[in-house]
Amino acid sequence: MLALPLVVAAPAAVAAATPAEGPEDARPLRILVAEDTAASQLVIRLMLGRLGHSVEIVEDGQAAVEAFARGGFDAVFLDLQMPRMDGYEAARAIRAGGQAGAAVPLVALTAFSQPAERERAQASGFAQFVSKPVRIAQVEEAIRRLRVPSRAA
Numbered sequence: 840m841l842a843l844p845l846v847v848a849a850p851a852a853v854a855a856a857t858p859a860e861g862p863e864d865a866r867p868l869r870i871l872v873a874e875d876t877a878a879s880q881l882v883i884r885l886m887l888g889r890l891g892h893s894v895e896i897v898e899d900g901q902a903a904v905e906a907f908a909r910g911g912f913d914a915v916f917l918d919l920q921m922p923r924m925d926g927y928e929a930a931r932a933i934r935a936g937g938q939a940g941a942a943v944p945l946v947a948l949t950a951f952s953q954p955a956e957r958e959r960a961q962a963s964g965f966a967q968f969v970s971k972p973v974r975i976a977q978v979e980e981a982i983r984r985l986r987v988p989s990r991a992a
Contacts, residue, residue, distance in 0.1 A: 868892045868913040868987060873903035873929060874948065875921040879971070883916065883948070886975045890982065900929030907933050912943060913987045916969070919949040919960065930963050944985040948973065 870892050874880045880896045887894045895912075897903050901924040903917060915933060917926035924932075926947060933940040944967070947960040952970035960968050967981035 868982065869911055870894050870914050870916060871903060871906055871912040872896045872916040872948075873898070873900055873921060873926065874916075874918045875899055879918070879948075879973070882973060883978070886973065886978050889975065890979055892982070900924030900926060900932075903929045904932040904936075907940065907943070908936060910939065914944045914946060914982070914985055916946045916948055917965075919947055919951070919956070927959070927963050930965060934964050944987060946981050946985070 870887055872880070872883050872887070872894055874883060874896060875898050880898075884894050884896060895906060897906050899921045900917065903915065904924070906912075907915060917929050919926035921929075926949075930945050933943065933945070945965045946967040946969055947965040948969050948971065949956060949960075950971040952968075957968050966986075967984055969977045969981050
């Protein structure tokens with residue numbers, strides 16, 4: 840059984856964590872997340888949900904490539920260290936998957952935040968880098984910096 844501590848935030852903290860008014864083209868995104876640990880899955884799901892985005896979570900890179908092939912995602916968050924297929928391999932496979940894969944913004948999730956890891960992620964096609972433990976402000980900033988194309992109306 841997985842037990843997570845529950846921390847009740849003060850009203851000011853909750854207000855600060857809600858989506859801020861942004862550019863006119865800001866919209867909820869459909870985000871695919873590949874993360875292999877249950878606790879991290881829960882944390883990122885809650886954060887992205889609080890920011891107003893819908894989330895699909897898969898457990899490894901191979902499952903991310905398969906889910907992405909079904910379509911409909913605005914951005915993909917990939918843990919860099921996963922079993923079966925890591926985030927780097929998944930990024931290459933997504934990028935090789937045609938126009939949608941070439942255009943989708945990728946966000947690296949990792950506990951290893953050394954400059955060399957950041958450089959490797961950037962060279963592998965990741966648009967943003969979020970280090971663990973993940974903070975909602977980091978996630979919000981990474982999404983704000985993404986250049987997500989508008990959906991056709």
